[in-house]
Amino acid sequence: MLELSGVTAAHGSSQVLFGVDLSLPRGSVLALMGRNGMGKTTTVRRIMGLMPHREGRITLEGQDITHWRPARVAQAGIGLVPEGRRIFPNLTVRENLVAMAMAPRRQNDRHPWTLDRVLALFPRLAERLSNMGTQLSGGEQQMLALGRALMTNPRLLILDEATEGLAPLAREEIWTCLARLKTEGLSILVIDKHxxxxxxxxxxxxxxxxxxxxxxxxxxxxxxxxxxxRWLGV
Ligand SMILES: Nc1ncnc2c1ncn2[C@@H]1O[C@H](COP(=O)(O)OP(=O)(O)OP(=O)(O)O)[C@@H](O)[C@H]1O
Ligand SMILES: [Mg+2]
Structure with a gap:
């Protein structure tokens, strides 16, 4: 599904990725772990086309996406729940979800993500449809970020620290949701400290x-x- 080989990246003159090799088979969940500052988010930013290209190759289902711009990567089917959530604070819950909606890529996709389906997955969002992003709790914001990524009908979902800073119950809801998406066969790359x-x-x-x-x-x-x-410092 997703392959990275020899991917490098730099912030200005300081190199932070030194040849990342990753392979995520279709329908599987890959956990990317590591201490702070090791390059996890930078790796995600490279996949999404959010960093200037350096060396290496990135393919999605065999298609070379190495040089693609972020919008094209998203259209190709990678949905991102970014570090820090980054929902649109001045849009309502409904607007946040609808703003990102994309038609499913495959005509024969029998279960495309729609507003109704996302709201069925996160009933709490249904109660808050007309609330602004800023009026949501941390857990609700994270559900919204996840729902927004699903509205793009991704083939691959990437979550960067989706449970960070959440109360245990809210965290649990995210995990339950991911387990469910996994049983539905979605490919998932998950970065988390848990x-x-x-x-x-x-x-x-x-x-x-x-x-x-x-x-x-x-x-x-x-x-x-x-x-x-040794590797995680926990
Ligand atoms: N915008 C930036 N400008 C300069 N350096 C940066 C920038 N963003 C990250 N870095 C540096 O790049 C390195 C990798 O950072 P990155 O955010 O990819 O790590 P991470 O593994 O996601 O860490 P965390 O677990 O804290 O989220 C770190 O040394 C960090 O200080
Ligand atoms: Mg990070």
Whole structure:
């Protein structure tokens, strides 16, 4: 589904990615982990076309998207729930969702994401349709960010720290939702600090260290206390 090979990136003159290799098979969940500042968000920004191109190659279902602009990457089917949520604060919940709506790419897609389907997944948003983005709780904002990404009818969903700063209950709702999307066969790349949840939710686990994928393993492996302290500092 998604392949990265030898992807590099720099912020100005300081290089932050030194050749990232990633592979996410279709219909699977890949957990991308690592301590602060290791390059996870930068990797996502490279995938989305939000960083100037350097070296490496990025393909989506075999199609080379390395040089594509962000709008084209989104249209090709990558839905992003960005770090910090970034919902539109001056739009209502409904407007936030509808603003991002895209028709499903495949004519025969029998379950396209519509406003109704997103609201069925997050009933709380249905009660707040005319509220402004700023009037929502953190958990509701995150549901909105996720709903907004689904409205693009993605083939691949990327979540960058979607549970950060949420109360345990709100976090739980996000995890439940992801588990459900997984059973529906959506391909998901998830970045998160909650290793224990990722151990069971994800099919594949990789850890970044200083701009490279430094560790790969199973959910079982990632729970090893030595792995956690060596690579994740927890
Ligand atoms: N806009 C920027 N300008 C300059 N340097 C940046 C910028 N954004 C990130 N960096 C640097 O790039 C490196 C990688 O950052 P990145 O945000 O990709 O890490 P991360 O793994 O997502 O971290 P976190 O877990 O804190 O979200 C860090 O050293 C960071 O300081
Ligand atoms: Mg980050």
């Amino acid at each position: 290793v224990d949840v990722l151990a069971t939710l994800a099919d594949h686990h990789v850890i970044m260290e200083k701009g490279r994928i430094a560790w790969r393993g199973s959910g079982q492996d990632v729970l090893d206390p030595e792995v956690k302290s």
